[in-house]
Amino acid sequence: MKPTLHRLLDEIRSRKLRRALAIYVGVALPLVGIANMLENRYALPHIWFDRLLIVLAFGFVSTLVVAWYHGKEKVQRFRRRELIIHGVLFVAAAACVVFVPGRESQIRPLRTAAGKSIAVLPFQNFSDEKSDEFFSDGVTEDILAQLSKVADLRVISRTTMMQYKGTAKPIGVIGRELNVATVLEGSVRRSGTRVRIVGQLIDVSTDEHLWAESYDREIQDIFAIQSEVAQQIARALAAVLSPQEQERIATAPTASIDAYALYLRGRHHYVHYTAGENEKAIAFFTQAIALDTTYALAFAGLSDAYSQRVQRYGYTEDWLDSAAAAARRAIELNPEAAEGYKALGLAYDNRGMAPLALEQYERSVALNPNFDIAIRNIGLLYYRTGQLDRSLEAALKSVALAPDNVMGYVQVGMTLKVLAADSGAEAWYRKARQLDAENPFPLLGMGELVLIGGDAKRARSYVDTLLRLAPTLPPGLDLLSSLEALSGNYRAAFAAYEQSMSGPRGEGAFLLMKLGRKGEARRTAEDAVERFRRSLERGDMGPTPRWELAAAFSVLGNSDSTALWLQRAVDAGWRDYRLMLRDPLLADLQTDERFVSLVARVKASVDSMRTASLRLLD
Secondary structure, X not given: OOOHHHHHHHXXXXXXXXXXXXXXXXXXXXXXXXXXXXXXXXXXXXXXXXXXXXXXXXXXXXHHHHHHHHOOOOOOOOOHHHHHHHHHHHHHHHHHHHHOOOOOOOOOOOOOOOOOEEEEOOOEEOOOOHHHXXXXXXXXXXXXXXXXXXXXXXEOOHHHHHHHOOOOOOHHHHHHHHOOOXXXXXXXXXXXXXXXXXXXXXXXXXXXXXXXXXXXXXHXXXXXXXXXXXXXXXXXXXXXXXXXXXXXXXXXXXXXXXXXXXXXXXXXHHOOOOHHHHHHHHHHHHHHHHHOOOOHHHHHHHHHHHHHHHHOXXXXXXXXXXXXXXXXXHHHHOOOOHHHHHHHHHHHHHXXXXXXXXXXXXXXXXHOOXXXXXXXXXXXXXXXXXXXXXXXXXXXXXXXXXXXXXXXXXXXXXXXXXXXXXXXXXXXXXXXXXXXXXXXXXXXXXXXXXXXXXXXXXXXXXXXXXXXXXXXXXXXXXXXXXXXXXXXXXXXXXXXXXXXXXXXXXXXXXHHHHOOOHHHHHHHHHHHHHHXXXXXXXXXXXXXXXXXXXXXXXXXXXXXXXXXXXXXXXHHOOOOHHHHHHOHHHHHHOOOHHHHHHHXXXXXXXXXXXXXXXXXXX
C-alpha cells in the first residue's frame, strides 16, 4: 500500500492541479501588472488594486477546488460539498472586498500622523543673475498655489514657508515644526530663454525621497512644468484629484511670459506691506495687464493692492470702487481662479459689507481649500458677525495652514475671549507671544482680556509693554484710554484718545463730559452720530457703527436711541456682553429692563456657542 504522501501526489498529478494553477497564475500576474500600471498612471484609489488582489487570492483557492473535483478525464457532476465550498469562498471574498481598508500612500507609505500634508521650501535661485530671486520665489509660490487647489492635501501657507528661505535646518526638524508628512525642496535656474527646475519630495519621518524630477525646457513651458510637478506630487501622496481640480491645475494663467515676470515682481513687492512697496506692486501689475489684457491674476493682484491703499495706507474709500472693479474683471476672465473672489471679498470687507465679503471668501476657499488668507478673513467675518463657533473653527484651520503666523493665534485668542473662555484665550495669546515677542497684538489681546476681567494692574503692565513696542498703534492707545477711564483718570484717558486720532466717537464725547467740557462733548457726540450714520449709508453691515451710535446717543442722554442701537448692534453680531456690563458709557442703562434683557439674551447665545466651540480645542 502506498504511503499517504505518495497517494496525494498521485492525485494531484491525475487531477492536473499543477496545470490549472499554472494557467491561473499566467493570467493573474499580467492582470496585476496592468492594474498597478493604471493605478500609478491615473492616480486611482488604492482600494481598487487591493480588491483585485483579494479577488485573485480567493480565485486561486477556487481554482484548486475546481481542479480537484473536475481535473480527471471524465466529466463529473458538481457535488453538494463542492458547491458549499464555493459559496463559502464567495461570501468570504465579498466580505473582504467590502471591508478592506484603504492605504495612505501610493509610492511609499508615510510613517507619520500628519497625513497628506506638504510644506514647499523656497526654491534656491541658481540663476546667473541674483536679481532673478523674485523669479525663483514666484515659481515656489505658484507650485504651492497649484498644490493648494487639491482638497485632499493640507498645504502650509506661503507666508509661513518664506520664513524658511535660506534655512540650514534639517528636513526632519522643519517637518516636525510644521506638523507635515512631506517637504518639497528644489532649485530654479533661468538662463536666456531656458529654465531648469529641480524638485524632490522627502518623507519627513524617514528622510526618503518619495519623488524627484528635473525639468530643462524653454521658459514658455514654465506653467506646464508647475502643473506637472503639482500632479506628480499629488500622486506621490495618494491624493485624490477631482476632474475640476485637474483642469484648474492644468490651466495656464497667461500666454505671455513677460507679463508673468511682471506679475511675479508685483507680487514680490505687495507682500512687503509698506506704502512704497504697495505702489511698486500696483505699477508692475498694471504693466502686466498692459502686456496681457486677459491676465486674471494680474487684475486680482491690482485689486488687492488698491484695497490695501485704503486698509493700511490712509487712502480714501473711493479706491475700494477701483478694487472691486478690478476683482470683478479678474472673475470675468477666469471664474475658476480663487484669487479674484478673494480680492472682491477684501474690497467688500473694507466697506463693512460682511455678508457680501463672506460670500466671496467662501467661493475662493471652495476653489482653493488651502487659501489661508481667505480662511483667516472668513474667521474674522464670522467673529464680527457674532458666529463665534464658526469663527474659532476657521481660525484654527488658518493656524494649521500657517503655524508660525502670529495673527492666527491672536484670532483664536480674541474669539475665546468673547466666548468668556479666558484661560484658553490667555494660553493662545501666550503662544502668539512666544512666536514673536515684538508683535504688539498679543499684548493688546492680553490687555483687553485682563481688563474685561477687572484686573487693571495687569492690564497696565501689558499696555505699557505694548506702547513701548508700538507707541502710535491706535488700538493700543484706545486700550490705554479705556484703562485710564475705568480708573477715573479722565484727563489721561482723553489724551490717549486724542493721540489715537480715531475720529469723533462716543468715547471721546464721554471723556469730554467727565472733564466738564459739555459743549465740546455734545458736538463730538453729534459728529459721531453723523459719522457712523454715513458708514451705514455706505453699506456697512457690521455691529461696530451701530455700537458707536449707541455710545454717542448715550452721551446725548437719549436712552431710547441708545437701547435701539444696542439692539441693532446685537442683531448685527455684537457678542461681547461683558463689555456691555463694564463700559462706563452704558452705566445709566444697567437697570433698564431693555438692557438687562438684551444682555441676558447675548450671554445665553455666547454660552451656547462656548459649549460647542470648546470641543474644537480637545
